Amino acid sequence: MNVPMRVPASAQVTDIRVQEADFDLSRELAALRAGDGRVGAVVSFVGTVRDLNEGSAVSEMELEHYPGMTEKALEEIVAQARARWPLFGVQVIHRVGPLKPLDQIVLVACSSAHRGEAFAACEFIMDYLKTDAPFWKKEQTPEGARWVDARASDDSAKRKWAEA
Structure with missing residues (x-):
């Protein structure tokens, strides 16, 4: 594995939010790359919210969290991603409260000089989240x-990063 180029903390943007709204x-992605000419990739x-899960129609999903x-858990996940890849910006927005089918739940976005690092970091953050x-x-x-129970496939997705 190549050792990633380090991006100085002063040159990094991190935006982590847990919110009902x-x-x-478009606005969030524009903010992630605003005026930063170093950015070659945003992933x-x-x-x-799906309208069908495990064979049943879903009319609403209520998301709860531990404020x-x-x-803190999201910050730690982002820190791990930053230790692996040279990221300029990372954004994680996760909604809580009642949501309807087709509503957005989560946004994970990463900016880097190159697409490979941005893709890998985005997938890593989502798998750990x-x-x-x-x-x-x-x-x-x-x-x-x-x-909704935890899925074995989510644990599998996380384990692949330990092997990488």
Whole structure:
């Protein structure tokens, strides 16, 4: 593995938010690269609420978190990504509260000089967020409310980074 070029802390932008309000994807991505000529790549992931999960229609998803602990976990995940890849900007916005199908849940965006680093960092952050950040999802279905269990595939996705 190549040792990443280090980006001085003074040249890094980190924006981590846990909020009920929706976000404007175009505005958030523009802010991540605003006026920074070093940026050659911005990669983003947006997760949305599905209307069907585990064979049942989903009419609403309620997202809960542990205030303070959640933000700290996200900061630690971003710090790990920054230690692996030379990132100029990292943005993580995660919504909480009641959400409807098609609503945006999460934005993870990374900027770097090159696409490979930005893609890898974005995927790493999302994989760790799914397993290490204290969020809980409750879905409303025709059968009633149910808590969403952790998925083995999320643990698998995280493990691949330990092998990298």
